[in-house]
Amino acid sequence: MDELQEKAKQLLEAGTVQVVIGHAAGRGGRRPVFVRSPAQAGKLVHDDGCWQNLATYLGKPEVRKLGRAAVVASPPVLRAMVQLGAERQLGNDEVMALAVVTGGPVRTLATLAAIEGHLASLPDEPPAADRTELGRLAAMTVPERRAFWAEQLDRCVRCYACRASCPMCYCERCTMECNRPQWVPVASHALGNLEYHIVRAMHLAGRCVQCGTCGKSCPLGIPVHLLTLFAERSVQQHFGQGGKASGKPVFAMSTFRPEDSETFIR
Amino acid sequence: MSPEYQIGEGSLEALFAAITADGRRIWGPRAAAGCIEIGEIRSAGELARDQVHPISSAKAAAFPRVEKILSYRMDGKDVAIDDPPLPARPTVLFGLRPCEARGFCALGTILNWGTPDRFFNARMERTTVVSIACTRSDEACFCTAVGGGPDHPAGSDLLLHPLAQGGYDVVVLSDKGRALVALAPDRFEPARGAARIALAKIEAEFQAQEITEQLPRLFDHPIWSEQSLRCLGCGACAYVCPTCACFDIQDEADARRGVRLRCWDSCAFRLFTLHASGHNPRETQGQRWRQRVQHKFSYMPERLGVLGCVGCGKCSRACPVDMDFKEHLTEIAKFS
Amino acid sequence: MMEKVTMLASDTASPASAQANVFKPYLMRIARTTDEAPGVRTFRLEFVDGAEGARFNFRTGQFGLYSAFGAGESTFCIASSPTRKGYIECTFREMGRVTSALADCEVGDFVGFRGPYGNTFPIDEWKGKSLIFVAGGIALPPLRSVIWNCLDRRDWFGDIIVVYGARTVKDLVYKQELEEWDRRQDMKLVVTVDPGGESPDWKGKVGFVPHVVEALAPPSEEAVAVVCGPPIMIKLSLPVLEKLGFVKDAIYTTLENRMKCGLGKCGRCNTGKSYVCKDGPVYTLKELETLPSEY
Numbered sequence: 075m076d077e078l079q080e081k082a083k084q085l086l087e088a089g090t091v092q093v094v095i096g097h098a099a100g101r102g103g104r105r106p107v108f109v110r111s112p113a114q115a116g117k118l119v120h121d122d123g124c125w126q127n128l129a130t131y132l133g134k135p136e137v138r139k140l141g142r143a144a145v146v147a148s149p150p151v152l153r154a155m156v157q158l159g160a161e162r163q164l165g166n167d168e169v170m171a172l173a174v175v176t177g178g179p180v181r182t183l184a185t186l187a188a189i190e191g192h193l194a195s196l197p198d199e200p201p202a203a204d205r206t207e208l209g210r211l212a213a214m215t216v217p218e219r220r221a222f223w224a225e226q227l228d229r230c231v232r233c234y235a236c237r238a239s240c241p242m243c244y245c246e247r248c249t250m251e252c253n254r255p256q257w258v259p260v261a262s263h264a265l266g267n268l269e270y271h272i273v274r275a276m277h278l279a280g281r282c283v284q285c286g287t288c289g290k291s292c293p294l295g296i297p298v299h300l301l302t303l304f305a306e307r308s309v310q311q312h313f314g315q316g317g318k319a320s321g322k323p324v325f326a327m328s329t330f331r332p333e334d335s336e337t338f339i340r
Numbered sequence: 341m342s343p344e345y346q347i348g349e350g351s352l353e354a355l356f357a358a359i360t361a362d363g364r365r366i367w368g369p370r371a372a373a374g375c376i377e378i379g380e381i382r383s384a385g386e387l388a389r390d391q392v393h394p395i396s397s398a399k400a401a402a403f404p405r406v407e408k409i410l411s412y413r414m415d416g417k418d419v420a421i422d423d424p425p426l427p428a429r430p431t432v433l434f435g436l437r438p439c440e441a442r443g444f445c446a447l448g449t450i451l452n453w454g455t456p457d458r459f460f461n462a463r464m465e466r467t468t469v470v471s472i473a474c475t476r477s478d479e480a481c482f483c484t485a486v487g488g489g490p491d492h493p494a495g496s497d498l499l500l501h502p503l504a505q506g507g508y509d510v511v512v513l514s515d516k517g518r519a520l521v522a523l524a525p526d527r528f529e530p531a532r533g534a535a536r537i538a539l540a541k542i543e544a545e546f547q548a549q550e551i552t553e554q555l556p557r558l559f560d561h562p563i564w565s566e567q568s569l570r571c572l573g574c575g576a577c578a579y580v581c582p583t584c585a586c587f588d589i590q591d592e593a594d595a596r597r598g599v600r601l602r603c604w605d606s607c608a609f610r611l612f613t614l615h616a617s618g619h620n621p622r623e624t625q626g627q628r629w630r631q632r633v634q635h636k637f638s639y640m641p642e643r644l645g646v647l648g649c650v651g652c653g654k655c656s657r658a659c660p661v662d663m664d665f666k667e668h669l670t671e672i673a674k675f676s
Numbered sequence: 677m678m679e680k681v682t683m684l685a686s687d688t689a690s691p692a693s694a695q696a697n698v699f700k701p702y703l704m705r706i707a708r709t710t711d712e713a714p715g716v717r718t719f720r721l722e723f724v725d726g727a728e729g730a731r732f733n734f735r736t737g738q739f740g741l742y743s744a745f746g747a748g749e750s751t752f753c754i755a756s757s758p759t760r761k762g763y764i765e766c767t768f769r770e771m772g773r774v775t776s777a778l779a780d781c782e783v784g785d786f787v788g789f790r791g792p793y794g795n796t797f798p799i800d801e802w803k804g805k806s807l808i809f810v811a812g813g814i815a816l817p818p819l820r821s822v823i824w825n826c827l828d829r830r831d832w833f834g835d836i837i838v839v840y841g842a843r844t845v846k847d848l849v850y851k852q853e854l855e856e857w858d859r860r861q862d863m864k865l866v867v868t869v870d871p872g873g874e875s876p877d878w879k880g881k882v883g884f885v886p887h888v889v890e891a892l893a894p895p896s897e898e899a900v901a902v903v904c905g906p907p908i909m910i911k912l913s914l915p916v917l918e919k920l921g922f923v924k925d926a927i928y929t930t931l932e933n934r935m936k937c938g939l940g941k942c943g944r945c946n947t948g949k950s951y952v953c954k955d956g957p958v959y960t961l962k963e964l965e966t967l968p969s970e971y
Contacts, residue, residue: 101479105662106570126661130572136565136625229372231396231405231579231604235660238572251611253773260590261406261603291660293395293576295373409699412745419745419786423697453940454954455698462692559948559968586943589699589936593746600699600748605942613934613944613970616771621933621947621970631946631970639949 075116077180078146081172083115085144085182091170092141095131097124106131108140120146120174127287129154129241132169144170144182149196150285152189154241157283159186163244200284200303207300208307224264226296227271232262236288236298237274242281249273271301279305280315280326341493343501343509345521345528351507352384358524359432364468367401368434369394378433387435392478395658397440397582398433399447402463405579409459409589410600426458430466432520439483439652441471441495443582449646450585459602468516471496472508477540480653482666484544488651491539504535545666546673548637548647554675555638563675564633565626567668570661573625575606577655577663583636583648586612607631633672698939701743701788702728706781707763712849713842716814717779718755718767721789733792734758736799736825737818737930737958740791741938742766747777751935753957754792755817757824764789767817767849793938794957797822797902797928799829806834808894810913812885812905813842816849818930818957819904827863836863837894841885841909844873866892886912889920896921902928914961924962931957931964933971947971 075083082094086109098107098117104124108131109115129151131137145151152173158164166186173181173192183189199205211219234250237243250258250270258273259266282302289299309315313326347355359366360382368381369388376391378398388394408424433441448464451457474481474490483489493499497517500508509531512518521528578584588605591598605612608628614620622628636648656664708720723729734754741749750772756765770779781787799822807826811819819838826833838857842848848867857865868881868888881888885905894901901922903913910929917927933945933952940954947970950956950963959967 100662101656101664101667103662105664108569131570134625136569226373229377231575233575233579233606234609235572235574235576238574239660254776256590256773259592260588261592261601263406291574291576293375293580293658293660294377295375295395297373409697410701414745417784417786419703419788421700421703421788423700426693450943451941455939456690456692456695457941458692458695458697461695465692585941587936588942589749591743591746591748595746598746602699605944607943615932615934616775627970634948635943635946639946642949643951 078120078172078174079115079118081180081182082109082118082144082146083112085170085172086110086112086115090142091144093137094118094144094146094172095128095137096120096146096172097126097128108137110140118146120148120176122176124148125285125287125290126239127151127154127241127283127285129158130239130244130287132158132164132241133244142169144172147171147173147183147189148175149173149193149198150283150287151241152183152193152196153198153283154285156186156190156193157242157281158244161281198284200299201286204284204286204299204303207297208303211300211304223268223271223301227267228264229294230262230267230271230296231294232260232267232270233293235291235293239287239291240278241285241287242278242283243274249277271298274298275301275305276327278302280309280313282306341499341511341513343511343531345510345512346503346507346531346534347500347510347528348507351524351527352387355524355527356382356384356434358527359520362430362523364430364432366432366434367398368436378436381434389435392474392476392481393437393652393654393657395654396580397443397652397654398436398469399443399582399584401431401433401467402444402460403447403451403585405604407459407602408599409602411598412593412600413597414593414595426462428462428466430468431463432468432470434470436469436471436496437474437652438471438490438492438494438496438499439481439488439650440582441469442488442492442650443652444469444495446583446640446646446648446650447585449644450583450640450648453644468497468520469495470498470500470517470520472500472502474540475502475537477542478653480656480664480666481540481542481651482545482653482669483651484542485546485666485669486548486647486649486651489539490542502537504537507534509534509536545670548649550673551633551637551669552641554672555634558672558675559630559634561675563672564630565624567671568625568629568663571608571625571629571663572661573608573610573628574660575604575608576658576660577632577665578606578608579604580654580658582650582652582654607635633669637669699790699937701741701749701790702732704764704787704789706783706785706787709781709783710852712767712851713847715770715779716767716847716849717770718765718817718850719778719781719787720756720763720765721787722763724786729762732764734764735792735796736822737797738792738794739818739938739953739957740764740766740789740793741935742768742774742778743788743790744774744777744781745786745788748774749788749790749936750774750778751932751938753818753821753930755820757821757828759825759828767814767820769814790938793953795955797825797958799825799832802826802900803832804834804898806836806895806899808837808889808899808901809839810885810889810901810903810905810917811838811840812909813847814849815904815906815909816840819902820850820853822902823857827860830862834898835894837866837892838863839866839868839885839889839892841868841870841881841883841888842873843870845869845875845878847873884912885909886916889913890916893920896923896926900926900928904930924965925960927961929959929961929964931959931971
């Protein structure tokens with residue numbers, strides 16, 4: 075067994091956790107796995123193919139029922155756990171992390187405070203490939219960008235894989251499900267799709283942990299993560315809200331300060 | 341079935357031109373955003389060839405993701421209801437996998453159960469399906485486990501077999517297929533028994549009948565919650581599936597006019613069966629996963645006489661968390 | 677698996693252009709509204725097209741989808757009896773988007789109606805038998821249709837007994853009907869409210885419906901029971917009826933499930949392999965016990 079598998083096995087043997095949420099080999103890739111016995115710990119793998127943000131399972135009732143969990147956590151997963159803590163979805167010592175970097179050591183972090191401390195030493199930014207794509211988008215004119223997104227989002231079928239795979243989309247009753255009023259059309263026509271993705275990006279602005287899982291989850295390859303990354307970067311640039319910190323979160327999108335610049339209102 | 345014709349690779353462009361000149365649109369596998377999808381193509385050059393499967397199915401040609409089923413006008417207390425005009429633009433689906441074509445049989449059976457669905461039927465009447473038999477398969481394919489195969493004819497109007505020399509054998513399966521050949525008769529030569537590229541070998545790891553027999557007794561079994569632990573409850577599998585037909589009905593209106601739309605829906609969503617009171621008959625993802633399998637492999641065969649799965653594997657390929665349907669179904673089939 | 681290698685949609689005999697649009701509702705005018713209880717309202721609907729109305733027929737137990745134009749459709753039983761021609765009635769509680777839009781409608785407004793859908797109470801098979809109807813709260817509407825249907829065919833049946841209860845006096849629906857049934861000599865009506873739900877001038881019974889049924893002890897010989905109410909009421913009434921000797925295929929109920937199409941196609945309302953919109957909504961207890969409780 076490698077270090078990850080060994081540490082998972084120990085946690086399960088000691089009864090410290092009842093389940094280790096990680097990745098295992100799947101058909102042609104990696105799949106999320108829920109290891110509940112020490113003997114099964116050998117299934118756990120971590121490499122660059124493990125892209126799903128496992129923190130999304132921390133809100134799933136069927137997973138919570140399994141008991142106390144440890145999550146095999148790459149940096150975006152760690153960021154998600156801290157953000158969930160800041161939003162009072164996770165208690166400080168409710169979930170453990172087995173912090174991993176591909177090819178690097180495994181660190182056992184028992185509290186959100188420990189995770190936050192560990193994150194301080196890690197870069198907080200999207201993957202390089204996504205940064206390049208963001209640059210390409212930023213270099214477009216507004217009409218070019220509008221045309222790009224209109225074409226991409228026209229293909230969207232509203233399967234909500236993006237929402238379901240996102241750890242920060244944990245609302246039990248999503249805005250999309252509200253029908254009084256029907257804020258966003260249910261139907262997957264061009265306008266409805268545009269509205270859904272814009273609303274989602276706005277709801278994530280300032281909260282997105284920049285994992286890119288939403289875009290990778292899209293079965294049709296629509297790069298929706300670029301929308302949320304773009305919104306996240308804008309919030310960081312304009313409001314200085316950046317990094318994932320616990321304590322009282324200040325959401326730029328829902329906080330008013332008298333000194334806020336209001337050049338758009340005359 | 342023996343082929344009547346063969347058509348050269350180089351003739352496809354002319355065939356497409358003839359189809360377009362006839363006022364028909366062409367849909368087929370094409371590249372988009374790093375994947376292969378089914379969409380409108382205007383030339384044979386746009387046709388994607390190297391994939392085993394496009395990520396999406398062609399069902400949108402007959403069962404679009406948004407369909408207007410009614411419109412109405414409101415004027416004070418008065419309301420007038422209008423029937424939407426039936427879709428009229430003929431379509432050729434070119435380059436489908438035989439399993440995708442077979443999916444239209446199940447789709448039509450569901451939508452026409454008990455009462456006719458004029459919208460689906462109108463589109464199907466105007467749709468000609470040209471499939472290409474499979475010379476390759478991948479790990480997600482399981483057509484042979486559900487009564488299909490790499491050259492199964494059901495649902496196709498023309499079935500093409502790739503030839504070793506290039507080009508295709510053409511098997512004519514219907515009047516619609518024959519009518520398509522007649523659009524470019526000089527491009528279809530009589531078949532000469534040219535050597536075909538061997539069909540893909542897809543080993544069946546189970547038989548659908550085994551699952552159908554097991555399902556009633558497995559209803560309350562923990563296997564459903566176990567298999568669906570990683571399921572996120574999105575609609576990816578249902579929306580790429582050639583046979584999934586579950587839908588929602590939504591009104592979009594202002595004070596003066598409105599439309600009633602039929603939209604794709606998925607049994608995997610929590611909202612699908614949620615009562616207004618808050619009660620949900622399928623509250624857990626395990627119950628919803630069970631519904632998916634039971635519906636396709638038990639209720640549909642028993643009530644509609646047709647299986648709800650063609651073994652294309654698109655569900656597995658589309659799933660963001662690798663819910664591998666072949667793997668899950670094999671486990672269910674072998675359960676003892 | 678039997679499969680035909682033919683053109684698709686070939687089982688439908690006529691071309692699509694000749695097929696009806698099964699999603700198109702009848703246009704109905706609200707002829708009368710009655711406020712039954714807080715948030716509960718009855719509409720009497722007449723067909724805007726009189727010829728359609730004259731042709732229209734349904735059987736007791738069936739339901740329809742009612743449109744609030746602009747908001748959408750909602751599913752309610754047809755609460756009137758098929759013996760009464762020229763109109764249909766529905767009773768609904770204001771719960772969500774569509775029912776709220778309906779609740780805003782007035783006499784003279786147009787709504788849509790699609791139906792009749794579903795199966796029926798087999799009252800022909802009940803000839804010669806006594807009937808006991810047990811209903812709770814907002815679940816009286818589906819039974820109202822069959823009660824009136826049976827009263828309009830009174831000589832087909834033996835005794836007719838109706839036990840109806842609600843949480844409080846205010847929550848009783850069809851108050852006018854209840855007075856009419858109370859006055860009739862050819863049936864027995866017992867109305868009850870939950871303990872604590874009575875008003876100072878309440879003359880009916882006080883007690884939960886299952887207890888009232890048990891105390892009443894209606895004979896089960898050559899009798900049929902029809903039960904409809906909130907899940908807890910049904911759950912507690914069924915053992916009472918069985919103890920009184922009602923056999924499982926002589927106990928009927930109607931189910932509700934989330935519906936959209938009403939035609940067995942949208943995939944939503946099934947409980948196990950049974951589609952509530954096609955195989956139901958009327959089920960015997962015997963049938964229900966063969967199905968999983970996905971409702």
